[in-house]
Amino acid sequence: xxxxxxxxxxKGGFMKTISNLFHPSSKNNHxxxxxxxxxxxxxxxxxxxxxxxxxxxxxxxxxxxxILGYASNITPEDVILQTNEVRASSGLGGLTLSxxxxxxxxxxxxxxxxxxxxxxxxxxGTEPWSFIEAxxxxxxxxxxxxxxxxxxxxxxVSAWMASPTHKANLMNSKFQEIGIAVIDGKLNGFETTLxxxxxxxxxxxxQVAVAPKTTEKVAVEEVLGDEEVIMEESIPVIEDMVSxxxxxxxxxxxxxxxxKAFFLAVIVLVVMTLVYDTFVVGxxxxxxxxxxxxxxxMVFGAVAFMLIFFKGGMVN
Amino acid sequence: xxxxxxxxxxxxxxxxxALISFVFGFFAVWxxxxxxxxxxxxxxxxxxxxxxxxxxxxxxxxxxxxxxYLATSLLAGVLLFLVTL
Numbered sequence: 001x002x003x004x005x006x007x008x009x010x011k012g013g014f015m016k017t018i019s020n021l022f023h024p025s026s027k028n029n030h031x032x033x034x035x036x037x038x039x040x041x042x043x044x045x046x047x048x049x050x051x052x053x054x055x056x057x058x059x060x061x062x063x064x065x066x067i068l069g070y071a072s073n074i075t076p077e078d079v080i081l082q083t084n085e086v087r088a089s090s091g092l093g094g095l096t097l098s099x100x101x102x103x104x105x106x107x108x109x110x111x112x113x114x115x116x117x118x119x120x121x122x123x124x125g126t127e128p129w130s131f132i133e134a135x136x137x138x139x140x141x142x143x144x145x146x147x148x149x150x151x152x153x154x155x156x157v158s159a160w161m162a163s164p165t166h167k168a169n170l171m172n173s174k175f176q177e178i179g180i181a182v183i184d185g186k187l188n189g190f191e192t193t194l195x196x197x198x199x200x201x202x203x204x205x206x207q208v209a210v211a212p213k214t215t216e217k218v219a220v221e222e223v224l225g226d227e228e229v230i231m232e233e234s235i236p237v238i239e240d241m242v243s244x245x246x247x248x249x250x251x252x253x254x255x256x257x258x259x260k261a262f263f264l265a266v267i268v269l270v271v272m273t274l275v276y277d278t279f280v281v282g283x284x285x286x287x288x289x290x291x292x293x294x295x296x297x298m299v300f301g302a303v304a305f306m307l308i309f310f311k312g313g314m315v316n
Numbered sequence: 317x318x319x320x321x322x323x324x325x326x327x328x329x330x331x332x333x334a335l336i337s338f339v340f341g342f343f344a345v346w347x348x349x350x351x352x353x354x355x356x357x358x359x360x361x362x363x364x365x366x367x368x369x370x371x372x373x374x375x376x377x378x379x380x381x382x383x384x385y386l387a388t389s390l391l392a393g394v395l396l397f398l399v400t401l
Contacts, residue, residue, distance in 0.1 A: 037380065040387035044394050051398045159347040256399070263395045270391075292367075292381070294320060295331060296388050299363055302335045303392045306342055310399055315347050 022273055024280050034273045043266055050262055054255060072193040076102070076180035078153040079197065083170060083178060086161060092173055098200065100137035101179020105196035107131045108144070112194060113185040118316060120144060132198060140203030143169040147195040148187070149256070150313035156195060159315045166315055175199040190255055256312040267304045271297060327370045334362060352400050360393030 019025065021033045033039055084094035108131045117123050128144040145166050150156035160166035169175075179198040184191065253261075278293045321328055338359045345351035367385030371377040 037383040037387045040384070040391055044387070044391050047391070047394055047398065051401075162347060259399055263399060266391075267395065292384065294328065295363075295367060295370075298328075298331060298335055299388065299392050302339055303395055306339060306396060307399060309343070311346060313347060314349065 022276060024277055030281070032273050032277050034270065035277060040270075043270070047263065047266060051259065054259060072149075072151050072184075074150060074153045074156060074182050074193060074195060076182050079157070079180045079182070079195065080178055082153055082157045083197070086157060086170055090171055092171060093176075095175060095178035095199070098137065098177035098179050100135040101132065101177055101198045101200050102181060103179070104128075104131040104135040104137060105179045105181035105198045106183065107134065108198070109181045109183040109185075109194045109196045112196075113183065113187060116188060118146070118148065118187060118314075120146065120316065128198070132200065137200060138202060139200040141172075141174045141199075141201045143172060143175065143199040145169050145197040145199075146316040147197075148192050148314050148316075149254075150193070150195070155311055155313060156315075159311075159313055163315055169197075169199055172199065174201055176201045254312070260307050260310065263307055264304060267300050267307070271300050271304070274300070324370065327366075327373075331363075331366055334359070334366070338362075349400050353397060356393055356396045356400070360389045363392065364389040 020028050024030045024032055028036070080095070080097060087094060108128060111122060111126070111131070112118060115123055120128055129139075129142060132139060132142050145160055147156045147159065150159070157170075160170055177200050179200070181194075181196045183194050183196070185194065186192070187194070274293050274297050278297070281293075338355060341355050342352055345355065364385050367389070368377060368382065371381050
């Protein structure tokens with residue numbers, strides 16, 4: 001068989017496959033193969049497998065750092081500015097920056113990366129107040145807000161404001177000072193940006209600490225009464241802090257962006273086929289198929305909209 | 317297509333209202349991921365039941381229709397659920 005004939009056969013086979021996948025005809029029971037139930041189940045399997053693969057990329061440090069990093073433009077200055085803006089909008093006074101609280105926030109962030117946790121309380125039971133006390137800050141009221149994976153400050157502050165317990169900290173009239181740490185590092189295998197926001201009011205008479213709780217999502221007051229606070233001698237080391245720009249400059253896309261892009265590609269493929277099928281079958285007046293397509297199109301349209309506008313980031 | 321929508325305007329109207337409520341609710345509960353996931357599962361189940369009900373009403377419910385709505389609801393739910401993890 002000549003080479004030209006072989007190419008012709010391959011081309012013909014390829015076109016038949018494409019037609020079978022996308023064009024409704026008697027060969028695919030008048031429904032594009034992509035819209036067959038088995039094909040939709042295959043899509044589900046592919047999506048699940050891809051997502052699992054993405055989660056395992058953390059075991060390949062090279063890929064993890066150069067492709068799937070986290071790019072955020074959050075700065076401590078912006079966080080303080082926007083925190084004071086939301087407070088001012090409710091008639092509350094602005095918070096002033098405390099170096100000790102910032103040092104405590106940094107120590108907390110470093111501890112989360114070192115021990116790989118994302119919580120107000122460390123796995124060994126260390127509470128946020130330990131970091132504040134270790135920084136030398138003597139408080140009568142203190143609080144902590146945490147955030148991760150946000151692209152910008154306004155989204156992060158909006159998320160805190162949308163959560164009643166975090167909002168309670170932001171809008172607490174008892175707080176006078178603030179400390180912020182924005183730290184890039186690796187948490188559970190992925191580069192991320194952690195933001196630790198610590199609030200406080202200097203004083204020694206009564207130690208009251210406030211923080212949103214991880215599980216119950218309610219503000220909890222931990223009253224220490226008149227007990228004397230024991231100050232730890234060790235001051236958190238800050239020279240190991242990872243420069244925020246180290247990862248931000250080398251990032252190609254975030255895991256969330258990659259996930260969204262892939263999922264949207266799946267939806268676009270299904271939606272385009274549904275639209276094509278609707279027009280082809282519609283012109284043949286086969287109403288029963290069109291009927292189902294309209295519902296599917298509405299649902300996948302909504303899913304695409306939600307994927308596009310889905311905001312990453314988590315608060316704690 | 318237009319005639320199909322007009323013919324089943326009540327069913328599509330109901331689906332549209334549910335979709336708008338779902339989308340609005342999904343963004344309204346942000347950043348609470350647990351609530352978003354509950355909404356996603358609820359909507360997947362709703363769409364599956366909606367599909368079956370509309371076909372029961374028109375007496376065209378077959379195993380193929382059942383499987384098609386199951387697969388479509390699952391795909392939509394899985395895509396949204398995974399992105400919230």
